[in-house]
Amino acid sequence: MEKFFVGQQVPTKWGIPQQYSGGHLEATPDGFFIVLGLPRMEKEEKEYLRTGKIAVRIIEEDGMLLTLIRFGSSSLIFELPFDPTRYRDNRVAKLKGTVNTVQIFGLDTDTVPATIQVLRFVSIPRKLLDRWYGSWDRAALMEGFSARYSEWLKYLFTYTTLQLWGQAVHIGNLGEI
Secondary structure (H helix, E strand, O other), X not given: OOOOOOOOEOOHHHOOOOOOOEEEEEEEOOXXXXXXXXXXOXXXXXXXXXXXXXXXXXXXXOOEEEEEEEEOOOOXXXXXXXXXXHOOOOHHHHHOOOOOEEEEEEEXXXXXXXXXXXXXXXXXXXXXXXXXXXXXXXXXXXXXXXXXXXXXXHHHOOOOHHHXXXXXXXXXXXXXX
């Protein structure tokens, strides 16, 4: 298991571009990562990422799912796209039933490579895990899922993050069972 620390530059294999602003969910052989990029991360943003309550909502349609998270009552809302079919080593299925936590990386993307400013480790609510795995199991059976998912995301991203948050269904809070 790779170790990370605040102030560390992220591995170049992560492919985080300079000035990246956004988030995504990753599956590693050891568990889940949420990668959040903010250029010139401010002290207040770091504090929200480090200690703020993390509400989770989802948008689900035709076997596709988009997770959104919000830190407290702040404007820090992130979409977390995830295509489980891009992992050829079947890691998503291997994590099922064995992992109920996620490691959150808050990155300052003003630097090259980006630097870790916040590390946080939280539990994933059972209700969210059930929705994730149900959706991802269906994705594995869908012909051409990646292309369909990309098109669906392209459509969703015609809306603002705040509009998506308003349309999404509350599913729980990270850090709660």
